[in-house]
Amino acid sequence: MITTLNCDFKKANQLLVIGFDGFRWDYTHMYSTTTLWDVARDGVHAPLGLIPAFTTKTFPNFWTIATGLYEESHGIVDNSFFDPKYNKSFSIFNHDAQKQTIWWGGEPIWSTVKKQGKTSGVFFWPGSDAGDQALRPDFWRRYDERISFEERIETVLNWLQFDKIDLAMLYFNQPDNAAHKYGVFNRMVCDTVEKLDMLLNRLFTEMKRRELLSTTNILIVSDHGMTDINFYNGTPLIYLSDYIDIRNDVIDIPQAAAVAAILPKPDKVTKIYESLKDANPHLKVYYKEDIPERYHYKHNSRIMPIIAVADEGYLIQRLINNFKSNLLKYPTTRRTRIKIGQHGYDNNLLSMRPLFFALGPNLKRNYESESFETVNLYTLMCHLLDIKPSPNNGSLEVVKDMLENKFYL
Structure with missing residues (x-):
């Protein structure tokens, strides 16, 4: 069981956002994820997952979560695309090009945080090392998949405990990698999902030891789901x-x-x-x-x-x-x-839906949320941090019912 104390409701609680790449909503039904089900019991979850932005790709959707904008509004319209105005191409494999400000429309949550006098630390979230350096997170890391998941967690917890940051964001490139290689219904994906669940257990245990759990709201999100491309019967x-x-x-x-x-x-x-x-x-x-x-x-x-x-x-x-x-x-x-x-398909498909779990002093216990568009997560994060959101395509009205009544004013 994961417990959060009934502390006084103040709008100064820290926020930790954990982003798993390609964590399909129903992996929690296919595989053993006891920690996530503990979160569901003690917090909030969406039983049928969330509705991602179209196209259901990694960079566009993690940027939608960060900005509250649809892809047509923030401009990251795929993992690879061409800009006719600048006669340049963007690719997730070209790290130098990614750093250019021209690609990244909208205002990510860490910039909103900084503009309003608060602090953030972001570990590997797509786009966090790009754009105007003055509006980047106070602490950030350039992507390097060689850095272990354990080191990523340790760093973020230190930011929360010792640097007292208001917002922490942490990205993991799994289970997307495993599912791309082996397909959804595979033992390797099962092993990966279950290892991630155990990783969350260790995270919560350490947060409790550091006395962070009772004063931190935690959102566990993903960018998209996944489906199989099956070559067993003809060619797809x-x-x-x-x-x-x-x-x-x-x-x-x-x-x-x-x-x-x-x-x-x-x-x-x-x-x-x-x-x-x-x-x-x-x-x-x-x-x-x-x-x-x-x-x-x-x-x-x-x-x-x-x-x-x-x-x-x-x-x-x-x-x-x-x-x-x-x-x-x-x-x-x-x-x-x-x-x-593979992913990228119609965002109405159940297979493209990502998971959503949340836990914290300002969130209801054992609350089941209807599926909503991930574009609404930005306004939820802003509300939990007590900051004014930048113009966006989401609405707090969509997500307010998961908040403790005395926190939603």
């Missing part, structure tokens, strides 16, 4: 080169996976659309202006003129050779019988 791959002339009609395809972003030559937009719109029964194709409103994914120049969205379990590839080269990273015995994990 959709090759754009089967339907369009990429070499002669397309300038760039900055992203192709669950979603493909296509920049045709100016006089080839209609041709590309007509060639793709009925090309494959597992592919939905949109002109940018016709993208469904519920995606909140059309009002940004970084969104390409044509967007193709694959059905769950299917994967878009530019050329046939693209995916063949990727298969080489798997053991030979798996190349012909392979299952991998």
Whole structure:
């Protein structure tokens, strides 16, 4: 059992936000996660998870959590994208480019905190080492996956205990890595999820020892869920080169996976659309202006003129050779019988939903929250920190019922 004392309700409690990459909401039902269920009993959880932003990718969604903005509003529209204004490309694999201020729209929570005289420490949260240095967290680390999870926790707890920071944010790149490699329903993913749950147990135990648990609100969140790409029965791959002339009609395809972003030559937009719109029964194709409103994914120049969205379990590839080269990273015995994990799909899919658990003196006990969009987490964090939010797409009204009544004023 995790206990938090009934301390006086003051708006000075510290806030710890833990972000797990790719922690699907129902992993807690598939695998043993006793610590998370203790949190649910003593705090808040969303039984069916949360609704991520579209596209359901890592950088866009962790930035949505940090800013309270949809992807069309903050500009991180995928893990890789092209900006026609600056004639530059963004990629999660180009760390030098990521640091440039031009990419990161909106105001992240740590900047809001700093502007209002409070302090923060952020360990590896996507975007935390980018932008205006004056508005970065007071303490931050550039991403290095070699740093152990235990060291990350120790550092953040020291920030909370000794530096007395108001906001701490901590990112873990699992279970996303394991699920991408092995698929959702796999022993390796099970082992990873259960190790993360034990890690949380050690975190809470240490927080209690340091007398932090009773004065800290804790949010446990993720960016997206995960689904299987199954190669056992035929091919789930959709090759754009089967339907369009990429070499002669397309300038760039900055992203192709669950979603493909296509920049045709100016006089080839209609041709590309007509060639793709009925090309494959597992592919939905949109002109940018016709993208469904519920995606909140059309009002940004970084969104390409044509967007193709694959059905769950299917994967878009530019050329046939693209995916063949990727298969080489798997053991030979798996190349012909392979299952991998993927995300990025329609954010209405249950499989794309991330988990949500919360615990603390200002949060209700044993409270089950309805699923809500992750864009609302920013306003929740601001309220817990007693700071005024920057303009955002969320609303405190959506999440207020999880707050203790005398804390919601």
